[in-house]
Each structure stands twice: as structure tokens, then as C-alpha cells.
Amino acid sequence: MSDLDDFKATYFDECSELLTELEEQFAAIEEGERHADRLNAVFRAIHSIKGGAGAFGFTALVGFAHAYETLLDYVRDGRIELTDDVVVLCIRANDIVADHVNAAQSGEDLPADYGADEKARFDALARGESGADSAGEDDLDGEMVDEFDLDFTPVMVNLDAPTPTGEAPVEDVFDAAPMMAAEGQWEIRFTPHRALYARANDPLLLFRELAALGKMNVRPILSDVPPLSDFEPFGVYCTWEITLVAPGLGEDAIREVFEFVDGDCDIVIAQAGTVPGLVQDEPEVVAEVATASDEPDLSSLLALTEEEVAAPAEPVVPPAAFAPEPPAAEIGPQDSFDEAPADLSFAALAAEIAPAPKAEKAAAVAAPVAAAKPAMPAAGGGESEESSGRSVGVQSIRVDLDKVDRVVNMVGELVITQSMLTQQMDETLRARYTELVRGLEVLAQTTRGLQDSVMAIRAQPVKSVFSRMPRLVRELATKTSKKIKLETIGENTEIDKTVIEQLSDPLTHMIRNSADHGIESPEKRLAAGKPESGTIRLSAEQAGGNILIIVEDDGAGINRERVLGLARDKGIVAPDITPTDEQIDQLIFAPGFSTAEAVSDISGRGVGMDVVLSNIKKIGGSVHVRSWPGRGTRMTLRLPLTLAVLDVMLVKVGGGPYVVPLSSIVETMQCSRAAFERVPSGGRVLQVRGEYVQVIDLAQRFELTSQQNPDDQFVVLCEAEGNQKVALVVDDIIGQQQVVIKSLEENFESVEGIAGGTILGDGNVALIVDVQGLRTSPIHQNAA
Amino acid sequence: MEALSLRDDMSDKTAAAGQNTLQLIAFSIGEQTYGVEITTVREIRAWNGATPLPNTREFVRGVINLRGTIVPIFDLRARFGDGQTSPTKNHVVVVMSVGDKWVGILVDAVSDILTVNRDDIHNVPEGNSIDTELLNGIVTHESRMVGLIDLHAVVSGAKMDG
Numbered sequence: 001m002s003d004l005d006d007f008k009a010t011y012f013d014e015c016s017e018l019l020t021e022l023e024e025q026f027a028a029i030e031e032g033e034r035h036a037d038r039l040n041a042v043f044r045a046i047h048s049i050k051g052g053a054g055a056f057g058f059t060a061l062v063g064f065a066h067a068y069e070t071l072l073d074y075v076r077d078g079r080i081e082l083t084d085d086v087v088v089l090c091i092r093a094n095d096i097v098a099d100h101v102n103a104a105q106s107g108e109d110l111p112a113d114y115g116a117d118e119k120a121r122f123d124a125l126a127r128g129e130s131g132a133d134s135a136g137e138d139d140l141d142g143e144m145v146d147e148f149d150l151d152f153t154p155v156m157v158n159l160d161a162p163t164p165t166g167e168a169p170v171e172d173v174f175d176a177a178p179m180m181a182a183e184g185q186w187e188i189r190f191t192p193h194r195a196l197y198a199r200a201n202d203p204l205l206l207f208r209e210l211a212a213l214g215k216m217n218v219r220p221i222l223s224d225v226p227p228l229s230d231f232e233p234f235g236v237y238c239t240w241e242i243t244l245v246a247p248g249l250g251e252d253a254i255r256e257v258f259e260f261v262d263g264d265c266d267i268v269i270a271q272a273g274t275v276p277g278l279v280q281d282e283p284e285v286v287a288e289v290a291t292a293s294d295e296p297d298l299s300s301l302l303a304l305t306e307e308e309v310a311a312p313a314e315p316v317v318p319p320a321a322f323a324p325e326p327p328a329a330e331i332g333p334q335d336s337f338d339e340a341p342a343d344l345s346f347a348a349l350a351a352e353i354a355p356a357p358k359a360e361k362a363a364a365v366a367a368p369v370a371a372a373k374p375a376m377p378a379a380g381g382g383e384s385e386e387s388s389g390r391s392v393g394v395q396s397i398r399v400d401l402d403k404v405d406r407v408v409n410m411v412g413e414l415v416i417t418q419s420m421l422t423q424q425m426d427e428t429l430r431a432r433y434t435e436l437v438r439g440l441e442v443l444a445q446t447t448r449g450l451q452d453s454v455m456a457i458r459a460q461p462v463k464s465v466f467s468r469m470p471r472l473v474r475e476l477a478t479k480t481s482k483k484i485k486l487e488t489i490g491e492n493t494e495i496d497k498t499v500i501e502q503l504s505d506p507l508t509h510m511i512r513n514s515a516d517h518g519i520e521s522p523e524k525r526l527a528a529g530k531p532e533s534g535t536i537r538l539s540a541e542q543a544g545g546n547i548l549i550i551v552e553d554d555g556a557g558i559n560r561e562r563v564l565g566l567a568r569d570k571g572i573v574a575p576d577i578t579p580t581d582e583q584i585d586q587l588i589f590a591p592g593f594s595t596a597e598a599v600s601d602i603s604g605r606g607v608g609m610d611v612v613l614s615n616i617k618k619i620g621g622s623v624h625v626r627s628w629p630g631r632g633t634r635m636t637l638r639l640p641l642t643l644a645v646l647d648v649m650l651v652k653v654g655g656g657p658y659v660v661p662l663s664s665i666v667e668t669m670q671c672s673r674a675a676f677e678r679v680p681s682g683g684r685v686l687q688v689r690g691e692y693v694q695v696i697d698l699a700q701r702f703e704l705t706s707q708q709n710p711d712d713q714f715v716v717l718c719e720a721e722g723n724q725k726v727a728l729v730v731d732d733i734i735g736q737q738q739v740v741i742k743s744l745e746e747n748f749e750s751v752e753g754i755a756g757g758t759i760l761g762d763g764n765v766a767l768i769v770d771v772q773g774l775r776t777s778p779i780h781q782n783a784a
Numbered sequence: 785m786e787a788l789s790l791r792d793d794m795s796d797k798t799a800a801a802g803q804n805t806l807q808l809i810a811f812s813i814g815e816q817t818y819g820v821e822i823t824t825v826r827e828i829r830a831w832n833g834a835t836p837l838p839n840t841r842e843f844v845r846g847v848i849n850l851r852g853t854i855v856p857i858f859d860l861r862a863r864f865g866d867g868q869t870s871p872t873k874n875h876v877v878v879v880m881s882v883g884d885k886w887v888g889i890l891v892d893a894v895s896d897i898l899t900v901n902r903d904d905i906h907n908v909p910e911g912n913s914i915d916t917e918l919l920n921g922i923v924t925h926e927s928r929m930v931g932l933i934d935l936h937a938v939v940s941g942a943k944m945d946g
Contacts, residue, residue: 702838
């Protein structure tokens, strides 16, 4: 893998985190939490996505993100009100950004006009504002430029006679040529921030790109360079002025050159002859003049991010105040640009490092401007504190998951070795080697702690999966013309990362199923006396050693008659078997089963719910569905907290060892003391505290011969999904221990009634009993 | 070679002995000798029991622990329909890779490593479907007939209803 691929992979990792963050922020904004922090977080996320996209040349993504960012910027500084409509548009925009990211990641091309509608709506929103308020449009976006040009050009006219000052250029000699606003002559003022260099951008490359557009002259402005004593090695002190003569060139084209550094620099672009007018229209320049005056705090101000600089959106000082000011002290010499050599002046760039004795003078000249604006440094200071606080925050490193997995596996083996050692200690050994016993006890504690810590590394909040669901529900609601609300609960519940990764597909299928088959159309709902809008509730909670993920809807529930009919038609259920309601409900997970009236493009192809089951089984979990006709359906995923180590009870069936997950065991008892009852099918039920529980004789089910006297056998009472109990009859109970789950499917295939295998201390394989699978497989029901 | 469609894992690897020869691990089941290409063999180990798997066909003897991974064991005699082997410590499990999976095959004994010429591989005579299903071809070595096992076919159909 090349370095670039590495960077790309990191970028996409970050993108998915940022997109998750976007969903979160907007979920809160939708709830009505419309404060600035949220918007700032959104803005930062979009900006980061755009920045990386620029670096990798994902132009479509950059274009859209840029337009979106501009909209956000307007919202942030209050020029556009954050109405519900805008929120909806933003959420839609997030989806589009996500699509762009996905397309970039998979190397696919989206249609060229993808997101164009939304882009147009951004523009329309922005235009609606700009008509009312012609002052201060910063960060002009390519799409909007035309509009704003019309707005501010006339304002500039009254300032067309700037005073050239003593701020002489470093090398070129200028005669005071009259200011000719030549057609196609652009004056560009480029003030990089420190961040621009930090992101490895090089002004030289930008200038080269500009030079390709027309005849260009670049001049460094060194007035900000402090005396050597105050010089900070990483400070950014140089600003450039560029004259670009390119007839017929639009401002967009120039903006485009600076697109990838947008936000990391201040850019002022104007037709020649209008430059001083820019001062009032461009808060960046204002900020910057203040910066110059504020020596020697220059470096701290330069460290401001673009948000901070752009923050004082409305000019603090009325434009009139600028007229007599000499802001031209820095901008002045541009009137003779057209006399200067047209090609890129490398010498001018080199002059960046030359000492500039004029710095103080520049400060003095700029001082009145600063004085007129005391608010600025204060505002900037406050912001920069915040930004430094942000960068400290939580310290984290990115680690390859494989490396973590290796540790997890080794810890798993360690735990098992430890428990095996402990088992070897019989009473005589314990009495003889007390030190050894103590050592083993400490070892047990330490390994347990080590195991917990390692698991904590892998644990992640389910939020990362849940946050993808609001979008899905929105899309489903649109496609099915239903009104659906998604509620999420417990999204901070933490589960093993592998489990989380495996969770996305099943959850998607389950929510699709709920939206497509569960929730009724608004008319039907109203007719049934339900609220027009259906609700899907997605929740996560920890229950003992398991995580329960529940997808619940208040829809029509499962049509059991139809399900059973279809299952019989498709041969999933034999004609002579009459499943219980609950078993019928589980049938929706059978492969090839689908009840959709018509095959829609959302669901109904009969793949989906069986994918849920197989995915969940793969990670050692189980699925249970419960439905109430007319009231809704609840699907419960029971997942192990961790995939690495499982607490189990070791039992003997037909002479061989089997393990039952401890988390599912309620109690154990001797068969001689258990109250079995016969039922007409020939099977047995167990009466436990007034409850009748299905009995499964494991030896019989696994086609083994039990050597045990039935009265000496044991009953292991397990709890399956939906608090449904099942009694497993086993020959003997050996004890509890921890095991590492091993996949049977890795080298073989899934086996009914078996959830996986594990390796015991003696090196033999023991099989893990799939309690849920045994209970709900209707085909073998008669075997018990 | 043209007449014979060897599976990919058999044909794309060339034995060290040369372009047109094939090295086989030969093993016996009763009086019969069978062979698999040596490059597919990962390990040969003595039979040490296996954990039986419920709800599988009789030729699936169960699973063993092979350095931390679970590997299924197929009883080749049972697969050929001659009933289950009654394994002793002298029986041998040949661990092989089939596709991306590792499987073990229970045989009576491993007898030899044979180098055969690819041109000497004959088609399996039509007739018994078990033969054509489970063998890729037949080769004669020192006047003994060696059946080339089709591993993919051997390990398929392990489930009760499959």
C-alpha cells in the first residue's frame, strides 16, 4: 500500500467519524438545540471533509461541501435563520456529502448533477439574504459570486483614490500611475494562516497555478514581519499581493485556485481600482489590519483558525470610518502593478525571509484602524482560548484493529490457561503449596483485569451504527410515502467493535422490514385510530453478559396466517406441524421467506431477514421476534458483550463435553427432583414455579446415546429470547469456566443446534449449545 | 491433461519434480490406494479422537483442535459408502486445504509419496456415480491403481439435509 493509499484510508476513516458526528449534531438540532456549538461542530466537520477531499482531488465532493459550508457559515453568523426547512435541507445535504464520500471511497462516479438541487437551494437561501443586506459578504462561494458582485461594486466607487504611502515595495520601483480599472485586471491579496503551511500547502504552487491564468505579478508584503527578536520560527508573517491580468477571467476561476486552501488563508479578490473598497466588505482584511497593529501578539492571532477570523461578520466600524484611514498603507502600491514584470517573481517570494525594518512603521500606520476596533482582539482572544482547549481534549491514537485483535486473542488464551491451572489445583495440592495457590489467585485477578482492559479498548458505543439509521428511516419514509419517526435509546451502550461492525447490516434489514412491512400507510393508521406517523424505536441496553438491541415498531404486527401459509407453500414448515404463534413469528427469519405483497425495491426479495439471523449467529448472538397484531412488532437481538471470551457451564451429553453459555442459564436441578409432565405429542414439559417449560433432551436431539440413568441426569433451565425458558436435559454438569469461542464455519459450516466450538484445557473441542436455535427450529420440534 | 479437468488447486501448482509430473501423497483405505496432490496436504497426524458433531452425516467424524482452530474430520471410508471406520491409534488424519478451508481426512494409513506423470492420469470409468463424483482420475503406479481424490466433492454434502 502506498503512502497515498494510507492517507486516503485514514481520510475515509475520519470521514465516517465526521459523518457520524454530523448525524449526532443534527439529531440534537432537530430536537431544538440550536446553539452555536452545534453549528460550529457541523461546520468543522464539513470543513474537514472538504479539506481532505481537496487534497485527494475529489472535486465533486469539494464542490458540494464548499457550497454547503457557505450555507452553514451564513447560518452561523445569523444571516440565514435556522428554520426547520433549513435543518431539513442540511440533513439532506449531510446525506449527499456521505454519498459523495462513499462514491469517492469506492471509486464510483455519481451523476454529475448529483446534489445540484440542494446546491441550488443553498444559493437561493443565500440570495434571499444578500438582497436585503448588501454589507459584508465574506467567503464568497463560486456559485454566489455573480450575485454579490452586483451588490458591492458600486459601493467601492467612492474610494477610488487611495493614497499611496511610504510603504514602499521591497524591490520594484513604481511610478504613480493612475489607477486604471482595466478590464480583466484583478487584484488579489493573499494572507496565508499558519494552518495553511501546517497542511503542507505551498504558496508557490498556488502562484504557479494563478500564473497559468494570465499575466501575473506577485509582491510580498513584509510589513508584518516582526523584529528578529520577536520572530517566531513557525510564525507566518508574509502576505502577498498579486496582480493578475487576464481579460475575460471571472472571479470564480481565481477562487478556484485558492479553493483547497480556503479557510486557511484570507483572500481578497477585486477588480483593479476597487481594492480599498474591499476593506469594508471583507472582514478578513479588517481583522488582519488589526493583527498587524497588535504586534507582538501577531503569532497568536495568526494561529486563529478561519472560523475565528471570520467570526465578526458584520463590520464593527461603519464603512465611512475607513475612508480616511490609510489601509492602503499595505495595499497601496497595487496601482502600479501593471507596470511590473508580468511573470511570476520568485525573487519576491524569496524576499519573505528578508528582514523588514518597516514592521514597526507598518504597525504605527495601522494603529488607528486597530484603535477603531477594540472589539476585535478581544473576540479573537476568546476564540483562540477555546480552540486551544479543543486541541488538548481527549488524547487518542489510531491503532490497527488487527493489532488489538492479536492482543485480545492472546489474552483470551491466557485466561483459559489460567482457569485450567486453577482447576488442576486439588485439595491436597492446595494444602501443600499455599504460595502457589496465592500466586494463582493473584494471576486470576490480574488476567481478569487485563481481559477487561483489553475488552474496553475494543468497546465502542453503538452510536456509530445507530447514527446511520435516521438517514435510512428518512429515505424509507420517502420511498414508501409513510410518515415514520425514529427514536433511539441507549446509544452510548458499549459493545465490542467486531460486534458493532456486524450489526450494521442486520439493523438495516430490520429497520427496513419495520418500515416496509410493519408501519402502515398514514391512511390505514388513521383508520386504525393510531397517530398518522409511525414510530420505530431503536434501543440498546446491557442485560447481564449480553447486549440487547431492540427494534420495535407500532405498526400492524406480523400477519401470522399469511406467514404460516407462505411458509407451508414454500416447504419451510411441513404440513403436519402446527407451530405456535411465537414460532410463526420466527419464520420471517427463515431463508427465502418474504411476505411482501409486492416485491418493492426496499425489501421483499426474501433475502434480508435470514441475513439478519445468519449475521447475528455468526457473532454468537440470537434474534427473537415478538408481534402483537395491530399493535406492532418487536425484534430483539441478543448479542454477547464480547466475542473473545464466554463464561460457560460445561456439561456432559452422551459422554462428550458440551458447553452452555452461562448468560442464558437460569438454574440447574437434578432430574429426579424435576417435575416433568407428558404432553400429547409425546414430549415432556417441565413445571417450574407454575410455569410450563419446553424440555429438550440434548442427547436425543444430538442423536447420541446417553449412558446415564435418567434420574441421575440434570436439567439446565435456560432463558431464551423474550424471557422464554427452555429446559435442557444433560447427563452431567461438570462445572463453570471461561472459553474462547471458535468458529465452526471457518473450516466447516454451521451446524443446527450448535453455536460454535471451543477448545478445552485438555485440547479437546467442546461444542457450544445454541439454546435459542434449539428452541425455535420448528422442523425438529417433534424430536423432543 | 486435456482429457481431464483437474480442480484448480490440483492443476495450478507444479510439483517440484517438473512441469509434467505430479507428486501425490498416497494413502490406503482397506486394500485400496488413493492419492491427493502433495501441495494440498498441510499435516499428517495420528488419530486421537474427535468431538462428534450432531445433525451431520455419518462420514463427518467430528471436529478436532488443530493448534487453536477447529477442523472437521471426514471419514473417507464412510464417504465411499463402506461404513464408518473404527479408528485406532494407528489410523491417520491427513489435514489438507480445500479452497480456504482446512479439513482432515481419516484414512487407514499413509503409504507413500508418488511421482506420476500427468499424461498417465486416466479418466474414471463411467458407471458408479460415487466413483465419478469423488475421484478426479485414476493413475497406475507400479501396477497399483491409485484413485485421485476430489477433495471438494468429498467435503460437500456434510449436512443431514444437504
